[in-house]
Amino acid sequence: MNGLLNFIRRLGAAAVEGVWRIGFAARFFVLLLRHSGQSLTRIHLTVREIYFSGVLSLLIIVVSGLFVGMVLGLQGYETLQRYGSGDALGVLVSLSLTRELGPVVAGLLFASRAGLAVTAEIGLMKTTEQLDAMDMMAVNPIARVVAPRFWGGVISMPLLAALFSAMGVLGGWLIGVVFIGVDNGAFWSQMQAAVDFRFDIMNGVIKSFVFGATVALIAVFEGYDCTPTAEGLSRAITRTVVTSALAILALDFVLTSLMFRGQS
């Protein structure tokens, strides 16, 4: 009986803690938006963060995109060939990349490449009391440190996802047309007939934008909220990657069911 009560008590504490964290994150987000003005007027702060989260992620995004596209080309061709429609390879590669794989895989890579670095940076600043020092000097740490990193992520992510999809299509083309010998004209023309700009590509861009904002918010929040010890910092970094990945996958399911359900 006592054990059961203890279990219920612990469950309740966990629920309260969870709701408290969500509320804290929401208030943090509102505060971040209110103090975003400076990251736009002093644009070099944001440009610096775009460099760190965008430019430095280029290599991994380009290489992964190329390889994902190449694997899609190989696997897709094997299956399509069985039904005599190897020409539809371009459709398969481009639709799966622009609708799902581009935003999702780029988002996961972005979370582990850039989001993690942001959490570590802000968390270390907090651990070494740099954020408090800024506060003492009447510099708002949210406006000076957090907001530029958030906006840097929001701006970088859609560009990275578009690059990922484009590289993937090129990878599929490389395998399909150059190595296997699918007809070049059929590859592109079937792709263009099947992929709609507003329906497929813009929805993918919207997805990547949402994922970028989610990952950037989780990263800066976990960093800002971390327990200022070595262990707390490592936990915050782990939480950033895990929460971002789960949030991306869950949001992707929600967005896909809103965007693509019941249509062709």
Add this chain to the structure above:
Amino acid sequence: MRRTTLDLWVGFFVIIGMAALIFLAFKVGNLGAANGGETYVVNGQFDNIGGLKVRAPVKSAGVVVGRVKEIRFDPTTYRAVVALSLDASYKFPRDTIATILTSGLLGEQYVGLEPGGDEAMLQTGDALQITQSAVVLEKLIGQFMFDKAAEGSTPAN
């Protein structure tokens, strides 16, 4: 790192990202193709549209000349009304025949247009007078089996 170098790299990054987006829009997607041009809409009434979907292609002589814009059910005639959005650069006579066809045995369904000989051309809001419904495979098989059964029972009489 110096600020000018940083700006250069970020500018480079933005250009690559935008180029990827433009590549997706024009080379992968159909922006700038049939979608960008002017279109006009004609309606056709069908007894049965089978598995036709919105955005399915409209073809004439095998060339894509438009897309299915809207499909709705007319409760007065009990027929399906299909709105076709056709590229404005292609004009069709008023007595054009619209048929719902399937590409291959298991492929997607599309609307085929066969031009007639009328002098006047179709305009926005016009209705296609002659239409042919989709072939429903189950009905065809049912009919075939019924015919076979009828054939088989005649000599026994």
